[in-house]
Amino acid sequence: MVFTKAPVPGSTKTRLIPALGSQGAARLHKRLIQRTLSTVAQIEGVDVELWCTPSTLDPFLISCGRHDDIPLVDQCGDDLGARMHNAFKDALRRAPWAILIGTDVPELKKTDITRAILELQSGTDAVIGPAVDGGYYLLGLRKSSSELFNDIPWGTSRVHATTLSRLQTSNWAYTTIDRRRDLDTPEDLSYFNKSDMLVI
Secondary structure: OEEEEOOOOOOOOHHHHHHHHHHHHHHHHHHHHHHHHHHHOOOOOOOOOEEEEOOOOOHHHHHHHHHHOOOEEEOOOOOHHHHHHHHHHHHHOOOOOEEEEOOOOOOOOHHHHHHHHHHHHOOOOEEEEEEOOOOEEEEEEOOOOHHHOOOOOOOOOOHHHHHHHHHHHOOOOEEEOOOEOOOOOHHHHHHHHHHOOOOO
């Protein structure tokens, strides 16, 4: 499951608007979506879905789905945690495990996803990919619980630590994979420009 927002100028990548303008921030978001889908497309034998907010009717997201032959699904819920929990509940009714990936991580590698798949296939309850800013960019589960998503301080440096604490309290077997940097702020933008990983 790839989770993303429609790249609408003024409502996406808002922390980058002072550096890029609303149009530039939306263009960057489009690039990140395409980059993520390109990475995911390298994984064979898995079903990929693009989970969209506020809806699946955005023309750019529709074009991504057609280009990569990926179904679009509406995110459902009052906040990010509810939308993620609902997505996992839906996916885990249809499969023994599921992985949710965001679109904000230019450093995402095929090996991050394949390692998560191998861990879940081996019976690990959860796999988490921490982000440098304290969040996470990947979450894989064999089962889901509202405790992983309720009252999480989304958008702060405590997301990863809080989620790990919930996993430990629930006595779930979990694995942490490599830490990656996401792209949300002008400081992140400077890092990726210097590394030549992303050309705006």
